[in-house]
Amino acid sequence: MTTKSVWMHIGAGSFHRAHQAWYLHKLREQGDDAWSIALGNVRSDAAALLERLAAQQGKYVLETVTPDGEREWETITSIRRILPWDSELSALVAQGAAPETRIIAFTVTEAGYYLTPDHELDLTQVDIQADLRGDACTLYGALTRILHQRMAQGGAPVTLLSCDNLRHNGGRFRHGFLAFLTEKGEQPLAQWVRDNTTSPDTMVDRITPRPTPDVAQRVKEATGFDDGAAVMGESFIQWVIEDDFIAGRPALEKVGVEMVDSVLPWEEAKIRILNATHSCIAWAGTLVGYDYIDESTRQPQIQQMAREYITRDVIPSLTPSPLDLADYRDVVLARFANPWIRDTNQRVAADGLSKIPGMVTPTLIERLRAGHTPEATAVLPALFFLFLERWAQDALPWTYQDGVIQPEALRQRLTGSDPLGSYLRDPTLFGELAQDRTFHKLVAHTVARLETWIEQHQPVSG
Known part of the structure; x- marks a missing residue:
């Protein structure tokens, strides 16, 4: 029996649900259910959305539309676990530390990396300073808690995958994260990250507006589903990934993802x-x-x-x-x-x-x-x-x-x-x-x- 693997995703916004979750869903449609998504968020602003998704067992409808106005609706089923938000990020930490979690991916926007124009961690940022004191309001603070627990539980390798519109996103995230750990005095964890993680570069593309009430109305008319988490995007989609996963990955090339040496x-x-x-x-x-x-x-x-x-x-x-x-x-x-x-x-x-x-x-x-x-x-x-x-x-x-x-x-x-x-x-x-x-x-x-x-x-x- 094949061991099931978990793709934990940090960032519950529309883009993840219209992009990465769609690709994992298409794999499941092909009969490959080896991977599923566990979805959570670092901040409380997505708590209500996560509750709605939990009530729907992670399912929601994605509406896509072509430039000619042709619409299609798909029920996305790749999110199998919802990680509810709390101030300690306890669900994120537990899932991120679990050995079946082989990829920790994230969409936190360009600003969520707190980098200067020279691509160094901006230590003057208020949120970074708070996390250096022990909070977890940024990706870096959250990952510090998650990977501390993972290391304590045996330290199985894990891929840390940026899915944001940031040039050299994998490398620059990694540089920023290691700088954060160094500034925080977390040398053992920093060494563990160097030895037990990879951070591939990626390029992601699908225009995904913030959902408006009319999306849910059209979804209900088309599918009969009263969806509290409907999302819409353009029909165009693209994903290019540097093929550098330390703990295995889904067979994304089977659903149109371009796996390359350099993005x-x-x-x-x-x-x-x-x-x-x-x-x-x-x-x-x-x-x-x-x-x-x-x-x-x-x-x-x-x-x-x-x-x-x-x-x-x-x-x-x-x-x-x-x-x-x-x-x-x-x-x-x-x-x-x-x-x-x-x-x-x-x-x-x-x-x-x-x-x-x-x-x-x-x-x-x-x-x-x-x-x-x-x-x-x-x-x-x-x-x-x-x-x-x-x-x-x-x-x-x-x-x-x-x-x-x-x-x-x-x-x-x-x-x-x-x-x-x-x-x-x-x-x-x-x-x-x-x-x-x-x-x-x-x-x-x-x-x-x-x-x-x-x-x-x-x-x-x-």
């Missing part, structure tokens, strides 16, 4: 072409009064900004590539324009303070080093500055969410005598460019041009 070409294309462009469209659309990504993308001026950024700066930076980058650009923009997804600018605009250094600044640096003026890429930090200005003035139409924001300090900088200069001189956003006068002049010119464009653009109703 670098895929992740660079995804982060710079898809993720950065997504945020560009969200910031631009918000500034001229749109609520949704699809309607923002279909505005000629906004689509031109996005297309020129990719064509003029990103594609030259990533060439040569095993991917057809121009084709990838066109597919991405078509996906963003899908009118049936109804993804909000609010969701996509979030966490810009992590996205600028991770997704945009590398292209700026590379083009300037190559002797080119990255006029098209300068649009992105310029848009984000204008977006933050409106945030500081309480002029955004919705609440901006950012995992690393320090509101009082940022508001003070943005309402001071030189807000743009203060923004551009921030090394956490722009690294070496924070002292580059050519870069400052370029962005200042771009901000002035965009301010005129915004003023001339007739506001639209939401």
